[in-house]
Each structure stands twice: as structure tokens, then as C-alpha cells.
Amino acid sequence: MNTPLSIVITTYNREKELRRCIKSIIQQKYDHYEIIVVDDHSSTLYQDAIKTDFPDIRYFYQEENSGPGGARNRGIQEAKYNYVVIIDDDDIFVNNALKKINNFLVNIKENDFPVYNFLVSNVKIQDNQYYSIITFKEFLGGKINGDLTPVINKKLFYKEANYRYPESKIGAESLLWYQIAIDYGFPIINDVVVNLMSDASQRLTDVDAQIKNATLFADYQRKLIHNFEEEIIKVGNLGYLISRYRGVIIYSLLEGDRKSAFKYLIKSTKYSKKQILFMPLFILPKFTIKKLLHKYRARNKL
Template identity: 30%
Template sequence: MDMVSVIIPSYNRDIFVARAIYSVLLQDFEPLEIIVVDDGSTDYSHHVYKMFEGSIKVFYHEINQGASAARNTGIKNSKGEYIGFLDCDDYWLPNKLSLQMEYMLKHNSFVSQTQEYWIRHGKFVNPNKKNKKMGGNIFEISLKRSYISPSCVVIKRDVLEKIGYFRTDLKVAEDYELWLRLTSCYPIELIDRPLVVREMSHRMHLSSPQEGIEFWRIMGLVLFLRDSHLPQSLHTKALRELAFKCRVYGLGAGKRGKGITARLFLAMAERIKGHLGEDI
């Protein structure tokens, strides 16, 4: 069944992207297409792509635009009814797509994800409890942090068209805001098996280096709240989480000697709590 477009964004990962591509080609469920979006690489990635000529489609960004822009380019140029994402550092086990699609087709699912293995310094390790993937209605816990990994997800195209693509104005934690949009509208089906392998020793954001992940989560949550139309109860919980994040970030900034930043974020927290009629 030709129905899944696999999108692999890549930036200066010539050593790893070949492994990612091979892992898709070795799937026992053949995807409709494999789309690699090269996000302005300056290494030997283009030589790697030539090895797979005829098996993959490659789209190039002339300059580095970040992971979100790369994924969006892939989505816009894909044809599948379902979209699967695979970060170039990661790879799939051979039965990942078949088990996921079998489940989704049987249950008419909109979106699903799997568990994952981690590799650290050449050894397989299981993610700790807080990094386990979650299923069900997970919007409230997703306010804290992301419980979804792009490489674990398969999502129906029309869902992405409804909720929108990845934001391109967030440098770090760029998927956090999209998962909030997703989980506020849809339950996440969980295939509770590790079918993705993530190389943690060499993790590198496809976008800019991390500049304080919690800062970018705050920015993502602000943008989400600005644009979303949540039921009042969920809106209130999201505002509480925003106030909490601002307070924690402000206190941390104060300890680092960044007085102006500290006062700004602590004032934001106080203002939000005042709006909610709650004490800080």
C-alpha cells in the first residue's frame, strides 16, 4: 500500500543520514516516497544522496533555515496520505512502519507514535521514565515538555493541514508548539514498542544551537496561547503552566546575574497569576 511519505531533514550529517535512509529502505512496509530535505549542508552530504539516486527525492535549501523549515518543505512536496518524520541522526527498526500502519489502519487513527531506544557512546540504553513516549489525551502533560519525538510519529496529512505545519520562528524546541496544537485536538495512539533508535551521543539540533530550551518553550507556549481556541478549562491550565515557566526562568536568570531578564519574566508570571486571580 503506497500511502506513507517519509521526510528526513538533514544538515551537515553526512555520516548519519545514510544510515537513516537505509533504515527506511529496509522497512518491510514500503513507503510511497522518501524525501530528504538538505538544509544548506556544507559537508559531503550531496555525495551520500547520490548513492541513493532513484530511491530518494532530495530538495535543497541554499542556506540553513532550521529543522521546521526543512520538515515543512518536505511536507509541501510530499504526496502520501500519511506523513512519517525521521531525523537524520536517528534510524528505524525494519518493522517500524508496518506495525504502526497496521495499527493505524485497523483503528482509523489520526496520529500515532512508538517508543524508542537510545544509543549513548555505542551502547543501547532505555530512556528514563520522564522520556518515555505517551499515548492518549496528553495535552495537559505536554504543556510541561514534549512527550512526542518526530522520528516516532506517523500522522495523517489532513491532520497537519488542519492544525498547521511547524513554526519557523522558534530556534529551539521547535516541535513543542506543534505538538501542543496536535494534542489539544487529537489523542495520540501509542504503539508501546521501541521501534526507533536515537543516537544521543551526537545529538545536534538541525536549527540553531540550544540557547536555553525553557526560554523557547515559553515562547512556543505564548504563541500557542495567542493563536489557539482552547476550552476555558484547558486555557486556564496552559496559562498556569506559562506562569510557572516564567517564574522558574526568571528565578534562574536572577541566579545567573541577569537582573533585567529576571525582573521581566517574574513580572510576566505575576501578571498572568493576577489575570487568573491567583497568588504567585
């Protein structure tokens, strides 16, 4: 039995990559799915060409650019089927990916999670189990690192638990995944279904993109602290919490908000007195901080 799947692709100014992604779906030997493309207000209009070449696709054009989260929410909302697979336009499904997803779904005994997460090719996981439930503590501790392919259980995710992707132009998906990990646990299926492609431009994970969007990244770090500080302390991962404070400090300095940077510097000293070593950054020009960020990111992640 093939489980009906709604496959949501979000796209923004990437016609070539979108076509490649769509083809990777059509080439699957699977006969019960729909493809939904949500265009996040691309400046280059290619929806007519895509709809002409792929007439079975349901294509939605956002009235304004709201970031990947808003586009994914639209895709989930429009999905006809209960299980919604999320993929980025610059990635592709591996052979038999949909069969792998179906084989898992038809064999689960209790469908009581809002999302099931398959692996992308860049993932490193500290577990050989096919199926495991990761806790919030394990999430923060790095039990899994890399990108995931979410399979949304729409009935529970969207209608009952009322989850939504953060509507941030930088994604900020951890705000969603951490909350689900706390509320339910975070299911991981140790099977790669998507290949991460490295030829796309405009990646939000690039350091230069983070510098350009420093205000958004500073706000993201603040929300992580605000939403999860108590839970992070409870599971005993102060190192992670301190790194979030450092993120606020550095991104705030890059956006020119020294007042906010100083506020979070002082607050962070209650967890580590070494945070005071960041004081010299306050007298450095932005271009020097940018260089330091490049060096830091080569060794760590904010």
C-alpha cells in the same frame, strides 16, 4: 495491504548519520514508500554523494538554514503520499518499523487525527495501553516523556487544519503538539519504531547548545506562555507555567536582556511569591549563571 508512506528525513551537516538512517529504511521489509531528504542548508555539501549512492531518494536542498521545523514543513509539502513519517537524520528505524506503522493505519476505524505518534526508544510512558489519546493536561503532567515519531495525516494536518512545524532553529515542536492536543487530543501508539542514537554532535538539547542559543530559547519560552497560559491555568498546572517563566528569566539573563528577565520575574510573582528569590541572579555575571544552569539542568528541565 501496505499503506503508501512518505518518509521525511531532515539533515544538517551529518552525512554519516544520514547514510545510517537511510540504510535502516532500505533494510525494512516493506515495499511501498518513498524517502525524502530535506537538507537544511548544510555547510558541507554531500547531496550529490547521497543521490549517487541512493538514486531513488528525493533530495531537496534548502536555500537557507531555517531549522528542523522549516525542513520538515518542506518535506511534508513535497510528500507524494498522505501519511508522512518524520525521522531525524541521527536516528534509525527498528526492524519491522514500517510494518508496525502500517498495521496500525490499516486497522484504525476513524482517521480523524492530524498526527499519530509512535515511540522512540527513550520514551517513558505512564500507560500500558497500545493506543490512547493524551489530553493537554496529561501532556503537561508528564504522562509521556521522551521523543516521538510522528506519522502525519497530510490531508488533515497540512491542507485542512493548516498546521505547520514552528520555523525555529531550535525546533520548538511543543508549540505544535500542545495546540494539536488542545484541538484534537494527542494520539499515542505504545510501540517503539525508532532507536535514538547518542553519537551525533550538535544536539539542541545539550546545555551548552541552549546557552549558545539563549535568545532563541528565551523566545520559545515566551511563546509557550503567550500561546498557552490560559489553557495551562485552566488545567491547573501552575508548576509547569512557573517553570516556563523561569525559563524566560534565565535565558533572557544569558542573552543579556535584563529588562525582559525582570518583566517576567514580576509577572511570575502572581503565581508564586517565591519567584522573587531569583532576584540575586540579576547581579551575577553570565559565567556564574551558566554554571548554575548546568547544575539546575542536571536535576530539572527548563
